[in-house]
Amino acid sequence: MPLNKHEALAALPPEWPHDVLPEIQRRLAESKQKVVVLDDDPTGTQSVHGIPVLTEWSVESLRAELHGDKPAFYVLTNTRAMTLDKAQAVMAEIGRNLVVAASSPLPLGEWQGVAISVIGRSDSTLRGHFPGEVEALADVIRNMRYARPPYLLTPAFFAGGRTTLNDVHYVAYGDELVPAGETEFAKDAAFGYRASNLREWVQEKTGDAINAADVVSISIDDIRRGGPERVADVLAAVPAGGACIANAAAERDLEVVALACLMAEARGQRFLYRSAASFARARSGIAQRALLTGGDVERLVETRHGASLQHGGLIVVGSYVPKTTGQLQALLDRGVDAIEVNVAALLGDAQRDGEIARCAAQADALIGADRDTVIYTSRTLITGDDAAGSLAIGNRVSDALIDIVRGITAQPRYVLAKGGITSSDVATKALNVKRAMVLGQLLPGVPVWQLGPESRYPGAIYVVFPGNVGGPEALAEAHRLLSSD
Numbered sequence: 138m139p140l141n142k143h144e145a146l147a148a149l150p151p152e153w154p155h156d157v158l159p160e161i162q163r164r165l166a167e168s169k170q171k172v173v174v175l176d177d178d179p180t181g182t183q184s185v186h187g188i189p190v191l192t193e194w195s196v197e198s199l200r201a202e203l204h205g206d207k208p209a210f211y212v213l214t215n216t217r218a219m220t221l222d223k224a225q226a227v228m229a230e231i232g233r234n235l236v237v238a239a240s241s242p243l244p245l246g247e248w249q250g251v252a253i254s255v256i257g258r259s260d261s262t263l264r265g266h267f268p269g270e271v272e273a274l275a276d277v278i279r280n281m282r283y284a285r286p287p288y289l290l291t292p293a294f295f296a297g298g299r300t301t302l303n304d305v306h307y308v309a310y311g312d313e314l315v316p317a318g319e320t321e322f323a324k325d326a327a328f329g330y331r332a333s334n335l336r337e338w339v340q341e342k343t344g345d346a347i348n349a350a351d352v353v354s355i356s357i358d359d360i361r362r363g364g365p366e367r368v369a370d371v372l373a374a375v376p377a378g379g380a381c382i383a384n385a386a387a388e389r390d391l392e393v394v395a396l397a398c399l400m401a402e403a404r405g406q407r408f409l410y411r412s413a414a415s416f417a418r419a420r421s422g423i424a425q426r427a428l429l430t431g432g433d434v435e436r437l438v439e440t441r442h443g444a445s446l447q448h449g450g451l452i453v454v455g456s457y458v459p460k461t462t463g464q465l466q467a468l469l470d471r472g473v474d475a476i477e478v479n480v481a482a483l484l485g486d487a488q489r490d491g492e493i494a495r496c497a498a499q500a501d502a503l504i505g506a507d508r509d510t511v512i513y514t515s516r517t518l519i520t521g522d523d524a525a526g527s528l529a530i531g532n533r534v535s536d537a538l539i540d541i542v543r544g545i546t547a548q549p550r551y552v553l554a555k556g557g558i559t560s561s562d563v564a565t566k567a568l569n570v571k572r573a574m575v576l577g578q579l580l581p582g583v584p585v586w587q588l589g590p591e592s593r594y595p596g597a598i599y600v601v602f603p604g605n606v607g608g609p610e611a612l613a614e615a616h617r618l619l620s621s622d
Contacts (some may be wrong), residue, residue: 138316140307161395161396165422168252175257176190180443181211181258182414183578185205186577189202191213211420213561217264217328217557219266226273229277232278233277237555255274256420260328261299262322271288271409283376288410289382290382291382292413296581301383303356305334307333317333320375328480336349339382357386357390375406388415404418428581430618441550449549450620453513454556457604464555467613468613475510476496476510480515497541505547512542514534535562538562555604555612556603567593570590581599586599
């Protein structure tokens with residue numbers, strides 16, 4: 138049953154009273170451990186700042202980041218947009234490259250190796266290729282003489298309203314916490330599920346390979362009353378081949394779990410991490426920071442372009458979830474110039490090229506005339522006969538959006554992409570991004586990147602807006618901040 142959010146949180150014991158982040162940072166520094174976050178869409182950077190994100194994973198690029206001065210870096214895999222077999226192949230390739238990059242020195246260095254901890258960052262509403270892509274990675278980065286390390290699942294993400302209580306994962310809708318299995322996310326055509334209880338979800342997703350009764354749970358009491366020592370004891374006892382889930386209702390809960398992981402690892406325990414954005418931040422020892430302001434964005438744009446770029450911004454909306462549709466309407470109500478892309482036309486060969494050309498030409502004219510412009514897909518969802526068919530349709534639509542953005546010759550003042558697959562494809566395929574720096578968040582759960590020199594728009598501001606984040610006015614508020622209204 139749904140819970141009243143305020144009542145449910147008020148009934149919990151007080152948070153652990155000690156700030157554990159400095160101890161996490163100390164342990165990471167002493168061990169010289171680098172955290173590598175493999176992100177199945179670009180929205181996972183929604184909790185960090187001052188951290189690089191790669192969109193390719195050559196040995197050379199991975200080695201350079203492993204030797205960099207940052208505690209962590211992200212690799213955008215975009216595997217949520219792929220079929221399982223392709224996602225597994227990508228994860229295995231990244232794993233092999235990481236092993237090589239972490240065990241071979243730089244040409245002129247004396248370094249003997251880098252300790253790495255790999256986190257698979259995925260959706261806080263439980264969509265994605267679990268456990269398949271985690272297993273593919275594990276097979277190439279672990280010593281095959283030993284049994285598989287246990288899974289540790291931490292899907293809570295508070296900026297997005299995702300909380301885990303009494304082993305049930307909830308999604309906030311206003312003042313209500315709704316069990317995840319009862320939301321529209323659980324009905325996803327490619328990654329649907331039934332269970333809201335994470336123990337039962339593990340059993341469901343592993344095809345009964347792991348029984349719900351055998352999944353270890355870290356309770357709120359463990360975290361808030363027992364602290365890191367108690368949680369470390371629970372983690373150290375999780376058997377190989379098993380699974381553990383962590384309840385969490387606040388950022389400090391996950392910081393306690395992160396410290397406990399380091400303590401358990403010091404005893405010899407290892408984990409296959411599957412997390413949402415909040416735990417990835419905590420495990421990397423990155424402090425929270427205030428949201429970026431419209432003035433911050435304005436200064437970044439002016440630093441890069443001065444007053445010379447008198448062009449409008451570009452907003453691309455591909456996400457089809459109901460939350461996005463409501464947010465899009467609020468944006469349109471602001472009077473932003475809008476171009477609707479006919480999805481049915483994109484799926485047929487006869488009309489596809491003409492529809493792409495029409496949208497690109499309109500957008501180019503509007504942006505060049507200093508008009509902020511939103512390009513959005515028609516809102517009627519078209520699905521395939523099965524998960525693979527639905528993914529194929531989504532990819533065909535996304536490919537068309539990429540062609541539209543490529544056809545725009547006027548450089549936008551900023552680019553905002555709404556939706557995980559959309560933001561990944563716009564960055565990598567339309568803007569040719571190989572490496573970007575995460576500057577922070579514009580809104581809770583909405584990261585802002587500064588694009589690298591290799592990109593189509595060097596130094597440009599790129600806003601990654603997840604499809605499942607924010608209230609009804611969030612997209613309109615993002616536009617207000619970006620346009621300095």
